[in-house]
Amino acid sequence: MFHRFANPTRFLRFAAVVQxxxxxxxxxxxxxxxxxxxxxxxxxxxxxxxxxxxxxxxxSAWMALFCYTSLAIACGVALIWKHPLADLAAKATAPIGAGFTFLALVTGSLWGKPMWGAWWVWDARLTSMLVLLFLYLGYMALNNAFDDPARGAKSSSILALVGFVNVPIIKFSVNWWNTLHQPASVVKMGGPSIHASMLTPLLLMGVGFTTYYLWVMLIRIRYEVTNNKIRALQRRQAATGESQI
Amino acid sequence: MRGFIQIVRRDLHLALRQGMDSLMVVAFFVIAVVLFPFGVGPEPNTLARIAPGVIWVAALLSSMLSLERLFQTDFEDGSLELLALQPVALEITVMAKVSVHWLTTGLPLIIAAPLLAVLMNLPIEGFVPLIIALSLGTPALSLIGAIGAALILGSRRGGILLSLLVLPLYIPVLIFGVSAVDAVIGGFSAKPQLLILSGILVAALPLCPWAGAAAVRQGIE
Structure with a gap:
């Protein structure tokens, strides 16, 4: 199953059916x-x-963490087995994950204003989400920083794995930092524990966001594969000295 | 071990011959801290309150500024490839380079820190934990930073990229370094924070040279 899709053509055929x-x-x-x-x-x-x-x-917050985990797994697979699709999957995942993280921060801010009376508080959760966004941005920046895409993919894979080891440490230290400075005012949402009428839409949205992620990832992987093909064709044409594309 | 010492000696020679680098880092550290009284006002109580944080953030930034040269100069003149080819594990080479980075930036920062603490009006009982926390924290900064410095080899716009990669990873060291000093000033023991800082250092000691060497291999491939 895993190695079947190392062949991009086979994967593209599968993706076209599933998408x-x-x-x-x-x-x-x-x-x-x-x-x-x-x-x-x-x-x-x-x-x-x-x-x-x-x-x-x-x-969105679930997806932000889910995407980073997927990113780290894809990067690990790419580094260990040199699976060609894993690199593309990692590259495709990063902007989606960053988008979800940003969405979680923005909606949290909009929710925080009427509830806590502030757009932003330095709560442990908010802070660790912000750091996660920086990790995504660092990954994307490093991926694009090289003239050779393969080199960018490898370097950023190492970064993603280092970040993955660091995420629990950052989360833990931010928790410590917050509770040390404002022990009494750890912000807690009031209201009842969640009822089925609220849980249903929440879970529907959660699964919906996951399939959305898969959908966009497939589109982006297909785009990358096509892009690589075009680049290879262009290179071949440049080598043989033909002028039309 | 011999290989390790030889690389350390070579890099120290290079750093001392050029001379100015280490001094520049300390100068940046001092100037960055001195800017804060101009920014927030010269009131002693305010300065004392923010002193540990300001000193730590400035130490972090000045340690990061010199990271870019950790592998870059050797990469450009090709000696990094020769270092990778010699019969010493690349991890050892990375570890040697990190040690030299700490000796030429971390150590001068620790020496300069008490002077800045005086300027920032830090309470007298905060001096010892500040020095201990910096001695545990700056090696960890050099170790973590080495990964970033190795990752950007051969990239466009390396320096600014390095800060984006490395600064988020520095956050735990910053948090525990500052809170160790704050705890002592507040009348508590700094032991838990210092133990966690040691833990971070002990975990970084084997993991960072490993990841850094992997990144260097990608760079010189």
Whole structure:
């Protein structure tokens, strides 16, 4: 299964079949999640309708971590087995993960303003999400910093793995730092433990975001494969001295 | 071990012949800290409150500034390839280079830190934990930074990229380094923070040369 898709042509054929199904599933899940979230779930008794931000915020935060884990696994596979698709998957994952992290931070900020009275607090969770965003940006910057794409892929893979080892340490140290400085005011959301009517849209959105990630990743991998083909053709043409593309 | 000592000696020779590099790092450290009283005002209590953080952040930045040259000069004149070809594990070579980086930047920073602590009006009981925390923290900074310095070999716009790669990884060292000093000033023991800093150093000691050597291999391939 794993080595079957080392052949890009075979993978492209597989992706072309799977992609419309994943796309349909994504549309279905997210629209169902949005319907339940916006119309068919109760407003919180303390927070009112602002609680509905949760249905975007929490899945984005899940996806931010999920994408980084996938990124690290793909990078490990690329470094150890030199699987050609793993490099492309890692490269495709990074911007999506960064987007989810950014979305989680922005929606969190929008939620924080009415609830905590501030756009931003230096809470442990917020801070570690911000650091995660920097790790994504560093990965993407390093990946693009070389004239030779293969070299960029290898170097950034090492960085992603180093970052993966560091994420738990950063998370732990940020927790320590926060509790040391403001022990009494660790911000906690009020309200009841989550009820089924709220959990349903949340889970729908969570799965919907995951399929969305797979969908966009497939598109980006296909784009990268095509791009590599074009580059190889151009190189061959340059070598033989022909002028038209 | 002989290979290690020889590389250390070679790099120390190079650093001392050029001379100015180490001095520049310390100068940057001092100037960066001196800017803060101009920025936040000369009130002694405010300065004392922010002193540990300011000194640590300045130490972090000045340690990072000199990282770019850790492998870059050897990479450009080709001697890094020769160092990789010699019958010494590349990890040892990286470790030797990290040691020299610490000797030429970390150590001068530690020596300059008490002077800056006086300028920043740090309470007298904070001096000892500041020195201990810097002695444990700066080697960890050099070790972590070596990975970043190796990763950017041969890239475009290396220096600015290096800061984006390395600074997020420096956060744990910064947090525990500052809180060790803060704890003592607040009347607590700094032991847990210093133990965690030692833990970070002990974990970085084998892992960072390993990852750094892997990155150097990609660079000279």
């Amino acid at each position: 419309p199904w994943i796309a349909g599933l994504t549309v279905l899940l997210i629209s169902a999640g949005l319907y339940f979230g916006l119309f068919d779930s109760p407003a919180d008794y303390q927070q009112g309708a602002t609680v509905r931000i949760m249905y975007v915020h929490v899945p």
